[in-house]
Amino acid sequence: MTMSAQSVPSGSPLGGSLGGGKLPVRSFPSPAAKRRLTSLFWGLVSVGLFAAIWELLWYVEVANPLLLPPPHMFLQDIPGTLKFFDRSNKVGHMATGGGATALMATAGWTMFRVFTGLALGLVLGTAVGALIHYIKTFRNLALGTVLLLAPISPVAWLPVAIFVFGIGDVPAIFLVFITVFFAIVLSTGAQIASVPKNYLHVARIMGATERQTFWRVILPAILPSLFMTVRLNLLGAWMVVLVAETVGVGSGLGQITNMARATFNAKLVFFNMAIIGALGFLSDWALREFQRKTLWWVAPGEGASR
Amino acid sequence: MNRPISARPSVSIKAVDKIWTPEGRTPVEALRGLEFDVAPGEFVVLLGPSGCGKSTLLYMIAGLEGVSGGSIVCDGLPVTEPSAERGLIFQEASLFPWLTIADNVAFGLSIQGVLPVRRREIAIEMLKRVGLGDMLDKKPDELSGGMRQRAACARALAMKPKVLMMDEPFAALDVQTRSRMQDFLLQIWRDSGASILLVTHSIDEAIALADRVVVFTARPGRVKTIVPIDLPRPRPTRDPRYHEYRDMFTELLAAEVDRAFAEQEAA
Numbered sequence A: 001m002t003m004s005a006q007s008v009p010s011g012s013p014l015g016g017s018l019g020g021g022k023l024p025v026r027s028f029p030s031p032a033a034k035r036r037l038t039s040l041f042w043g044l045v046s047v048g049l050f051a052a053i054w055e056l057l058w059y060v061e062v063a064n065p066l067l068l069p070p071p072h073m074f075l076q077d078i079p080g081t082l083k084f085f086d087r088s089n090k091v092g093h094m095a096t097g098g099g100a101t102a103l104m105a106t107a108g109w110t111m112f113r114v115f116t117g118l119a120l121g122l123v124l125g126t127a128v129g130a131l132i133h134y135i136k137t138f139r140n141l142a143l144g145t146v147l148l149l150a151p152i153s154p155v156a157w158l159p160v161a162i163f164v165f166g167i168g169d170v171p172a173i174f175l176v177f178i179t180v181f182f183a184i185v186l187s188t189g190a191q192i193a194s195v196p197k198n199y200l201h202v203a204r205i206m207g208a209t210e211r212q213t214f215w216r217v218i219l220p221a222i223l224p225s226l227f228m229t230v231r232l233n234l235l236g237a238w239m240v241v242l243v244a245e246t247v248g249v250g251s252g253l254g255q256i257t258n259m260a261r262a263t264f265n266a267k268l269v270f271f272n273m274a275i276i277g278a279l280g281f282l283s284d285w286a287l288r289e290f291q292r293k294t295l296w297w298v299a300p301g302e303g304a305s306r
Numbered sequence B: 001m002n003r004p005i006s007a008r009p010s011v012s013i014k015a016v017d018k019i020w021t022p023e024g025r026t027p028v029e030a031l032r033g034l035e036f037d038v039a040p041g042e043f044v045v046l047l048g049p050s051g052c053g054k055s056t057l058l059y060m061i062a063g064l065e066g067v068s069g070g071s072i073v074c075d076g077l078p079v080t081e082p083s084a085e086r087g088l089i090f091q092e093a094s095l096f097p098w099l100t101i102a103d104n105v106a107f108g109l110s111i112q113g114v115l116p117v118r119r120r121e122i123a124i125e126m127l128k129r130v131g132l133g134d135m136l137d138k139k140p141d142e143l144s145g146g147m148r149q150r151a152a153c154a155r156a157l158a159m160k161p162k163v164l165m166m167d168e169p170f171a172a173l174d175v176q177t178r179s180r181m182q183d184f185l186l187q188i189w190r191d192s193g194a195s196i197l198l199v200t201h202s203i204d205e206a207i208a209l210a211d212r213v214v215v216f217t218a219r220p221g222r223v224k225t226i227v228p229i230d231l232p233r234p235r236p237t238r239d240p241r242y243h244e245y246r247d248m249f250t251e252l253l254a255a256e257v258d259r260a261f262a263e264q265e266a267a
């Protein structure tokens, strides 16, 4: 009883988004709304089909429910599954409370690490990239090292992160930071060099100082494509944050993965994977919305909303 | 309307040479011994085969590029650096896509430290003058090409320039928009009292707009001839004299284009 009562709200995001999808019906001629509804529809069909095939494989006893429990099984006992989540962010702290708030806290810490790392990578990467572009001495001193370090997989930095920062949030944030930092550093110079000459001419004619030109013309001109670099590296950031949490942090969704593996809890594995998938999707959406709101001059081809 | 005839030209091009020395490539002699004056409030059109250095000249008058020889004097002062008194408008409007139209127009004012309220007032006034009074808070990509070019004019005019330079400003526009823009430009020119130096490929545009047309030779660009257009505005396109001007410019240009081709083949 309680289970089915629980599983109704768990289905409600779908119902909710369908209900939300009805709102644009009032302005239904809008082709954008129509397009969005269509893609939502096919998205649901696609996920539904995937789940149905999985269920079918379980039904005909091809998929072992202990190893590959189908969606209805790992989504069934949500309160039970949530017991494994913990509200605190203490390292090595075993589950105390559980429940939805614990799930949100766990997911929240992971998201916090992802976004903090990305933000630091964007800001510091742009700063270092600009210094490399403008200051010859700095370029000579730094560029070689940057080129040497850039191709190293962030995962390879994990031991370094733990040696230097110990156990906790910092190594996870550091790994996410590494994921975007070098890419941003290297693209900043190229982006600065490709700012339309006429923008710079306008600035000079209007009497802008070099500093004003940088902050008011060059930076806004390059930010959209740097932000695209961040978006393209979001997947990588999610990957390393889970690895870091598995090994060096002891909290967050990666730690749940690790615990589920160690305790052979397949339901928890798949439940956690579903959460990670949903959050990955949501965080891409969040970055896209952020881009749309704050960097609205992005060229349409560059992944803007229009 | 009755401006005193000033002895001092608004722009004076004195024996100007320009040799481009791009890194790692052979130097290009763009302009040689260029010499002419622009009177205050005069509308001068520069006409010449492409590559003869017309854009180069505008960049040097703007102060964005230095001369290789000779000098450029504006209002009695040699040009050494850019100034908002010498506005420059490009073929693409080059509005900043991250600013609204009003903020684009006010960009120069904000660089000069004009306070926001006053900036907005001036931007509104300028945009009204160019017929974009209801586009204040639009983004550049919401405007048509002609509107963007008018906004670029408003941005330059907001600085109260004494000289307005335009490098093929209407080349990217369709024919109808183009002729509307020419009318618009004449009106702007009369209102502002600025001298205008406009580069074009179009002989009709030159005759429609200019007080005087400076015809360039092929590269290295020199002044081939300067032709005052002695017709009332709007220029009577049915008038036989209009066609005489037309034929004359066609011939002058054809000769230079032939020469440019011959030189290219020789090289």
Ligand SMILES: Nc1ncnc2c1ncn2[C@@H]1O[C@H](COP(=O)(O)OP(=O)(O)O)[C@@H](O)[C@H]1O
Residues within 6 Å of the ligand: B020, B021, B022, B028, B030, B048, B049, B050, B051, B052, B053, B054, B055, B056, B057, B219
């Ligand atoms: N920044 C530059 N560096 C090197 N050469 C240039 C540069 N700008 C123009 N040139 C050369 O100078 C010549 C004149 O160019 P330009 O002034 O653009 O001609 P126009 O505007 O009359 O078509 C051309 O041969 C061109 O290649």
Ligand SMILES: [Mg+2]
Residues within 6 Å of the ligand: B054, B055, B056, B167
């Ligand atoms: Mg040109």
